[in-house]
Amino acid sequence: MTKLDVLVFAAHPDDAELGCSGTIAALVAQGKKVGVVDFTQGEMGTRGTPEIRLQESAKAAKILQLSARENVGFKDVFFKNDETHQLKLVEMIRKYQPEIVIANAISDRHPDHGKGSSLATQACFMSGLRKIETSFEGTNQSPWRPKVVYHYIQNNFINPDFVVDITPYWQTKIDSIMAFRSQFYDPTSKEPTSFISDPDFIPFIEARAREYGHKIMVKYGEGFTVERIPGVTDLFNLI
Helix, strand or coil, X not given: CCCCCEEEEECCCCHHHHHHHHHHHHHHHCCCCEEEEEEECCCCCCCCCXXXXXXXXXXXXXXXXXXXXXXXXXXXXXXXXXXXXXXXXXXXXXXXXCXXXXXXXXXXXXXXXXXXXXXXXXXXXHCCCCCCCCEECCEECCCCCCCEEEEECCCCCCCCCEEEECHHHHHHHHHHHHCCHHHCCCCCCCCCCCCCCXXXXXXXXXHXXXXXXXXXXXXXXXXXXXXXXXXXXXXXXXX
């Protein structure tokens, strides 16, 4: 088992890259171990195939230097926030024992994002309950509850509770996004166009990062929302 400092949950492959890959890169540069668990293979998406999406996920994982990445195989669009799905995420949380979990946006254009957000939140709480029993590879797992859960921001604008400066890691973010080549603008592609394959989509991602960066007086930022107010012990850690 690889114990992680931070575990990122993503409803679809590329959600983590679009939402918080700059922050992931910053954490890895600090020596933190970060992993991603994708819920689905994005099989209901307009472009690509599950096989291609898995290959692209592996490429992005290398770019971000993730310590772990796996896909739990939930059904794209049709997964639910129910006991079966909750227990699978509890298994993942107990497997990786993260201090911090980062999950999908609390609400968004794609219903899987808000659904995935609430599913992750509930699983994080449940994972700390000792009477909920799970096992991994035949071994009973111990309870584990992350210290905090944060949510990245996706398509819909949400006013962030805090912003991470990702300016030094902007190119890494773009490279990780473009690892999902099947999904984004490619003038040579014969696949149908989609919401995110529009040539203006990546410029939108940059504009959003600049907007959030502007809030903290840096070039690029990623915004997050919190489930409870964070505390600080040193005001000089704030920028």
